[in-house]
Amino acid sequence: MMSNSPGQRMKIGDFLLRRLKEAGVRHLFGVPGDYNLELLQQLQDTGALKWIGTCSELNASYAADGYARLNGLGALLVTNGVGPLAAINGVGGSYSEHVPVICISGSIPLRSIDRGLGMHHTMADGSFNHFLEAYAHVTAAQARLTPRNAVIEIDRLILTAWREKLPVYMELPSDIAYLDIEVPTDPLVLADPQSDPERLRSCIAAIAERLSAAASPAILVDADADRFGVAPELMKLGEKLQAPVAVVVAAKAAIDETFAHYLGVYNGKASEPQVRKAIEASDCLLAVGYRPIEVTTGDFTASLPVHTIHARGHSVDIGDDNYQAVTLKEVLTGVIDAVPRVTNRARRQVGEAVAAAPANGDASAQLTQAAYWQAMQGYLREGDVLFVDNGTAFTLFGLKFPPKCTLVGSVNWGSIGYSVGALLGALTAAPERRHILFVGDGSFQVSAQELSTILRHDHKPVIFLVNNGGYTIERGYLGKDEAYNDIANWSYADLPKVFRRDTSARSFVAKTNGDLQKALSASNDTMIFVESIMDRYDALAPIINSGNKGADLDYGPRGPQCRDNQLQPV
Ligand SMILES: Cc1ncc(C[n+]2csc(CCOP(=O)(O)OP(=O)(O)O)c2C)c(N)n1
Numbered sequence: 261m262m263s264n265s266p267g268q269r270m271k272i273g274d275f276l277l278r279r280l281k282e283a284g285v286r287h288l289f290g291v292p293g294d295y296n297l298e299l300l301q302q303l304q305d306t307g308a309l310k311w312i313g314t315c316s317e318l319n320a321s322y323a324a325d326g327y328a329r330l331n332g333l334g335a336l337l338v339t340n341g342v343g344p345l346a347a348i349n350g351v352g353g354s355y356s357e358h359v360p361v362i363c364i365s366g367s368i369p370l371r372s373i374d375r376g377l378g379m380h381h382t383m384a385d386g387s388f389n390h391f392l393e394a395y396a397h398v399t400a401a402q403a404r405l406t407p408r409n410a411v412i413e414i415d416r417l418i419l420t421a422w423r424e425k426l427p428v429y430m431e432l433p434s435d436i437a438y439l440d441i442e443v444p445t446d447p448l449v450l451a452d453p454q455s456d457p458e459r460l461r462s463c464i465a466a467i468a469e470r471l472s473a474a475a476s477p478a479i480l481v482d483a484d485a486d487r488f489g490v491a492p493e494l495m496k497l498g499e500k501l502q503a504p505v506a507v508v509v510a511a512k513a514a515i516d517e518t519f520a521h522y523l524g525v526y527n528g529k530a531s532e533p534q535v536r537k538a539i540e541a542s543d544c545l546l547a548v549g550y551r552p553i554e555v556t557t558g559d560f561t562a563s564l565p566v567h568t569i570h571a572r573g574h575s576v577d578i579g580d581d582n583y584q585a586v587t588l589k590e591v592l593t594g595v596i597d598a599v600p601r602v603t604n605r606a607r608r609q610v611g612e613a614v615a616a617a618p619a620n621g622d623a624s625a626q627l628t629q630a631a632y633w634q635a636m637q638g639y640l641r642e643g644d645v646l647f648v649d650n651g652t653a654f655t656l657f658g659l660k661f662p663p664k665c666t667l668v669g670s671v672n673w674g675s676i677g678y679s680v681g682a683l684l685g686a687l688t689a690a691p692e693r694r695h696i697l698f699v700g701d702g703s704f705q706v707s708a709q710e711l712s713t714i715l716r717h718d719h720k721p722v723i724f725l726v727n728n729g730g731y732t733i734e735r736g737y738l739g740k741d742e743a744y745n746d747i748a749n750w751s752y753a754d755l756p757k758v759f760r761r762d763t764s765a766r767s768f769v770a771k772t773n774g775d776l777q778k779a780l781s782a783s784n785d786t787m788i789f790v791e792s793i794m795d796r797y798d799a800l801a802p803i804i805n806s807g808n809k810g811a812d813l814d815y816g817p818r819g820p821q822c823r824d825n826q827l828q829p830v
């Protein structure tokens with residue numbers, strides 16, 4: 261890429277947009293500002309990308325993340341200081357969740373830095389590096405572009421994001437976007453560096469030998485399997501070895517749940533017994549991208565076999581050996597070829613899925629969480645993109661997904677409101693799929709304005725919002741009846757009309773089973789917005805239990821949760 265190929269002259273801004281496009285980024289999210297308008301003008305004049313203006317930079321960062329989940333790479337454009345700091349929570353989430361997002365800040369002119377001129381959107385303290393330094397903590401690479409480094413840095417940052425599956429941060433000073441520099445004519449090629457041949461060979465041989473000799477091999481998948489795009493390889497391997505494949509909750513839906521060797525969700529002691537046994541008693545477990553936290557390990561009760569092989573994006577641990585310069589896809593492809601096909605392994609018993617039944621009970625009965633989620637199980641269909649925010653919406657993790665579904669969530673980072681911005685991004689990346697959002701009233705209130713952008717672009721998602729008067733999941737931690745867990749009671753179902761006067765969205769308010777059934781039978785040719793009214797104490801036992809346990813961990817034995825101030829399972 262930075263080859264000796266003949267160059268051409270191009271404006272720095274145009275070159276940046278060209279590189280983004282070559283990397284597969286077709287849309288840019290963000291908010292205009294004086295320090296980035298010049299790049300927006302270049303975008304407008306060249307038509308290189310489509311601009312999707314958002315209501316806030318935080319939502320832009322969520323949208324770029326949601327876009328990257330489906331597209332492989334996403335980008336946002338913000339304006340100096342105020343923009344990057346508004347977006348940093350979302351970019352931090354991309355870092356935590358391993359999502360490649362390019363955050364571009366149109367920044368103060370190089371002229372001002374050279375001359376030490378104080379400018380607006382800065383701390384007015386003579387330092388111009390605050391935001392680069394802040395982003396050093398939440399990105400894999402950062403740079404301020406100059407006419408000298410632009411070609412190298414633009415390519416380095418885009419490639420780093422894509423290869424590491426992590427966000428990067430770039431400052432484009434506003435007075436250089438229109439300057440001509442010499443740039444390569446060759447397109448940017450997104451590719452991993454080739455593995456070291458000897459390391460790759462030895463690594464494949466070591467894994468294949470162990471898996472072939474094992475009586476009960478198994479595979480455990482975390483989110484990186486999705487980010488590095490190796491789910492098909494893992495299923496092939498599971499099939500060839502007749503080995504069960506389990507996921508941790510952060511990787512729910514990464515493996516097709518209708519796959520014959522799909523085992524279920526492994527979550528330590530909280531797992532189904534057959535899942536726990538297959539993973540913990542495996543004599544050769546291959547774990548992919550495993551990053552344990554309390555939520556994915558049944559509160560640290562996970563216990564992987566001592567000799568677990570840990571494969572990551574670019575390295576593998578096998579016993580005492582650590583293999584560097586090996587890429588996950590090449591490793592897995594090699595292992596699939598190297599292991600013999602197994603045809604006679606005793607089939608493991610796979611847990612029964614929740615029955616796909618319609619909401620039960622009397623049509624006039626008040627809607628409960630139990631009936632709601634049973635109805636949702638029946639509503640899901642092949643190929644859906646599902647979004648889950650924090651809260652009782654986590655009940656979605658307990659449903660069985662039809663084939664080819666994608667789940668967009670944020671299990672590690674868990675910032676409320678993420679799902680609404682991510683929905684905009686994913687709709688932009690893959691408008692042909694059906695997108696379904698599961699969100700609580702509290703989470704929705706954080707990023708509700710972005711519903712207007714979704715309506716503005718004529719998207720047709722299904723939005724299931726639970727109105728339970730506040731932060732129910734938090735009541736299971738602390739403050740069952742405290743006012744700090746209450747929120748204002750919006751007229752949610754009216755919002756499509758508020759955000760777009762001529763909307764064709766179908767809005768429903770469901771108070772009973774019958775109301776919900778009516779909403780579920782609406783066709784998907786326009787946005788469907790379903791506000792379901794539920795009791796503020798209503799949550800399924802696993803949700804409440806996780807809050808109760810979380811409180812013990814968070815506050816310790818002398819914490820305030822001991823004062824009978826906690827929602828408890830009934
Ligand atoms: C940015 C951010 N602030 C605060 C929290 C803490 N938090 C986690 S869940 C939650 C409440 C969610 O309430 P809601 O969306 O209404 O869900 P439900 O009532 O169904 O549990 C809050 C405030 C968070 N996760 N992220």
Ligand SMILES: [Mg+2]
Pocket residue numbers: 651700701702726727728729730731732
């Ligand atoms: Mg709520």
